[in-house]
Amino acid sequence: MNERRDSIYAVINLGSSYLSGLLAYKGSDGRVEPITAHRIPTHGCIRQGCIHNIEEAARLISLLIDRLSESLPDGASITGVYVGLECRSMHAETYLASIQLGEEGRIVTQDDLKALEDEVNQAKYSGMEILSVTDPRYRADGKREYTPRGVRCRQLEATYQLVVARQNIITNVEETITKRLGLRLLGIIPTPIAEAVATLTTEESALGCAYVNIGGGTTSIAIYQERLLSALYILPLGGDNITRDLTHLNTRLLESDAELLKLQHGSMNTSVSKTLQIEATSTTGGQSKTFSQLDINRYIDARVREILKNVISIIDEAGFGANVPKGLILAGGVTQTDYFYDTLRKLRFEFREARLRRDVYAEGVSPEFVEEYASVIALAWGAKKEGVSYEVLPLETLMEERPEPAFSTIEPSHPSPSTTSGERLEGGYTFHNQTDPLPEEYAGEEEESREESRVQRPSWISRVKDQLTEIFDTGEDD
Template sequence: MDSNPIFAVIDLGSYETVGMVGRKDDGKICPIAYTKEPSSTAVRHGYVCNIDSAATLFDKIITKLSKEEYLGENRAITKVYVGVGAQSLNSTEVVVERSFEEDIVITQELLQEMRDEASQLRIAGKDNLLVTTPTYLVNDVQEKNPKGMPCKCVKAFYQVITARESIRKNIEIALKRINVTLVDILVSPIALADITMTEANKTLGCCQIDLGAGKTSVCIYKNLTPVALYILPMGGQNVTTDLTSLRFLERDAEKFKIEKGSMVVESDRNKGFTFVDQDKTTERKIRYYDFTKITSSRMKEIFANILNIITCSGMQNSLDAGLQITGGGAKLSKFKDFMIKNLECVADVTLRKDMIIWDKPDIADPKCFTALGLLRLAKEDCVDINKNISDLFESEESAAQEAEQKEDVQDPISALWTEDDEAVADGEYDGGSVIIQDDKESEDEMDDTIEIATNSQKQKKSKKEKRGGIGSTFGSLIHKALDFFSDDEEEDMK
């Protein structure tokens, strides 16, 4: 059996949760198996909202991934990494500076000291999940790797990614119920970017959008580092909910959204389709105009929020590699065409096959991309000897030790005491706003606000950047697109 560590990861999704196990070979990911389960009532907006349902969900996933053909004989998954892209996920810029009277040589110890200082950021009610690789300025000149350089001043710009404290707590409680340990919480949008964005994308400036069911993540890279991360509490599920206003059950609304939803509003108001109610006796006609008006309006609202987030980040003129989109919500008919029409430089998220070794074609499913990225970030072996087998060995060893003790007893009095001790031993013991949103947040989401605060230093830095090339053009397209929404809204009012 292969002795290489086996990693286990779970990617939380509001509609579907993915589990995966795999190994690594020379830095490349070797997925072994994966499974997908409906999140049902366990996950909402990317976080565990029902611990009982989450424990059941995790148990189903771990059980399906624990087959002998995947892990080897008498081995079980005892630990797991969980990826989250929850609504409260947010990035905060932290700038750490060191100045000296005379030139000094930058050492690894100095860089680590600066990173440790950035890690000390504490926000009330928030849990620090990740401190990203920083962007460095050495004597006001940007440097990728400053180690060994002489300088009088060095600055490091970090992104500290945080999330609500209860996210980790709820996951730990749910996993504990099935006797599995949480190794760590990983940031799903970062994992997705790591396995899909090329070095050129990350260097030139790229915005990756994952439009899921209950939330939409917006992750922006520039000069090889993440410079902004925001989560919108809106996604494809909002469209489904809106469609229930046409007297659909939610399951029917989801089905028809996928089959008939579109970004193009049907102009012929007499055109429609027949819907048969669950009793199969009642029929009614649904106008395509009404149906597509709902799907188009909500998706335009989500798109407008994405544009606003990019503008507030100050990166609208720096995205020379444009936008990448993925997620179930982005599959709505004509949505990609709509984005290309307004922004031009828009592409699908694609897997970096140079980072993966696999013989399972299904792994190329975009729903598995984030799980693959989580495997790449995992470091600790998650598989151990099956607990039942281990307990059996311990019992046999204890029996052998007791037999030896009995043989060592010489006199009758000692034997009596030994029998009493054994009788006792045999006893049993129980023993993150720019959001245009109609609905009010529910009580359990009140603290999940989107904080889109632009650091003044970032603003100053962005003004100094050269306004040219694709990035500048992209910025003007964003402003035109925002103007388009204003005009479209006036037209609707008429």
């Protein structure tokens, strides 16, 4: 590629409801500068984050690529893409690597750290593929060390989180991208990790929180402590369950009509009048139907509460109930449901709506664009290899200015946490080494063991779980 051309990155996110794509430049500071973005309904070819119908998925991705390509300069074409994945089998496996440094001990060297990396690099899980390896948590003679190089000890341990997914799911992605579309698969990036890394503040990721994305087919839970991923879970629950629930209203509905009803009239407000009626038209052009707004809201409210109850139960049962003091950072289409945050406020715990940090994208990108395409912006932020190639063109053409995105102005950014994620590349997966120690103001309590912190720290998890259980069982609000 001609060196005088700017690098353009291409990313696609495989959502259960929509395929999203983005082309972007990246500034010298790494901020994403969007050129164009599009999204296309999946029409069922992707289920719970997995490619179900390869032929239809290839057709839709090809259409998405064509639409993105319309904004490229002359002589440029998309030749490789990163793919964001959030599928039902994805989760984090804990891997412990260790080396013995002799009975008398010795000073830890860079070669020792490399030996730990080499060990985890050989890890294998039957039927699974490793997509990402997080930065390690080091312990020297059982004591937490943030930068162990130069420390004298007898035993050095490193605990990694390995993000894995079923091999057949990865094979379907490779079949679709490389064999059907003839594109280079530059990497498969776990979307929940990319989003969390681009969203969480230093305080949230250091003290402990859970990034939760309630999407169409899945709900992801990424738990962070000490600025590192501690656990990842994907639940096969989301907005599609709400849609299927609404097909069972007193007047039966097609799923397409139930989806439209959910989007146009859905709410979690169960205090509306019993006499309030709404009229809904069919997507097939059939006769309009009348429904009780209260009935609709009750269906939606019950299902969303059930999803929230599952999220909180998983955090608690996995042993992190006392280790997420910064609460939940919430993203995904379901969280945009009317009265969603009003419902959470009744539960009285710490949460906030997820927003990409300002250091992730360039100034001039509109907040509306960022909100709609947060996932692919986060994926582009982590991209390392360009996905657009250029033909050799005459000199006068090369001297033309590149197209500039025209978005409304935004305010300056604030600092980001140093949490990073790995990406699956053509040659395997990469490591991202943590070199900066945890800020002193966040490090004190983290010297305790997890067992000690469970006892000593108050937990809001049990209280909220009990509240959700009571509300879900009785159908009454506090």
